[in-house]
Amino acid sequence: MRADEARSARDQNAHRASVKMKPRTSKGRTAGRWVFLVLIFLIALGASLFFRLAPELRRPRKISPAFQIASPILLAGLPIAARFDFPIGSENGAFAYNAQPFTQNRHLGDDLNGIGGENSDLGDPIFAVANGEVLFAGEAGPGWGNVIIVLHAYEENGARKFVQSYYGHVETIMVERKQKVHRGEQIATIGTAGGIYWAHLHFEMREFTTPFIGPGYRDDPRGWIDPSAFIAAHRGAPDDDVGRQALQVNPTR
Incomplete structure (x- = not known):
């Protein structure tokens, strides 16, 4: 019985080792590659926007x-x-x-x-x-x-x-x-x-x-x-005042 138990234990250990060493599937590698590409794209997009907008962001604001x-x-x-x-x-x-x-x-x-x-x-x-x-x-x-x-x-x-x-x-x-x-x-x-x-x-x-x-x-x-x-x-002019007068330069008139 002890020999059988020892053999069973060795088999279980060998199975665990084979499971650990089993390579990742192609599906997992594809998903990881897409995540990596998306991260690279986002970083590139952020850098592009920064360099385009940086001069405008640093420009002093003038109110219309x-x-x-x-x-x-x-x-x-x-x-x-x-x-x-x-x-x-x-x-x-x-x-x-x-x-x-x-x-x-x-x-x-x-x-x-x-x-x-x-x-x-x-x-x-x-x-x-x-x-x-x-x-x-x-x-x-x-x-x-x-x-x-x-x-x-x-x-x-x-x-x-x-x-x-x-x-x-x-x-x-x-x-x-x-x-x-x-x-x-x-x-x-x-x-x-x-x-x-x-x-x-x-x-x-x-x-x-x-x-x-x-x-x-x-x-x-x-x-x-x-x-x-x-x-x-607010005219301040008589009713019969027709025709525009010459420009008055007196600022009180």
Whole structure:
């Protein structure tokens, strides 16, 4: 019996040894190879992205002028605009018409046109509605074309207030950011936003000081002001004043 037990033990040990020394199957080798290749691919991809993006990541960040908050120095230094005029046609809005008034179809401004309609007013002058400082002047993206935003200070009931005038779809920009402008000064010409629309001026008045571009249409118009109503209420000119006057260089007018 002891001889049989010894022989059985030797057989078991030999079996264990053969199991340990059994080579891996081809299936296991294939799976390991795929894992290795995937790791190499991920490492190469990560290195490629790093070297492509590293210069951009190290580049100093500059905030677009269209999102910079107006500084307290700018707000304090703005001269008071004693009067507001309409931006196209005559000072009181003659020789122009409003094709899409404020809040119609959720519109946040007025679409002002020359009386000839269609593209008859293409290239016509656009004037600053009051004294102020240019916050933004440039390309504003699809659907907008060139845009100019001017910040104005005015007094109402003894309080100093601020309002923006916003000129959209303009063709030629004649001012630059941080430039002081005077009421009646030509700042642009009427455009088509690169041929998207018939020529017109998308004109807004806003209570904001930050010069963001904006949506143009919105259900909630809070922060936007009826442009025609605001200018009519702050004209400071007699009712029979027609025809745009020569540029006034006095910053209080």
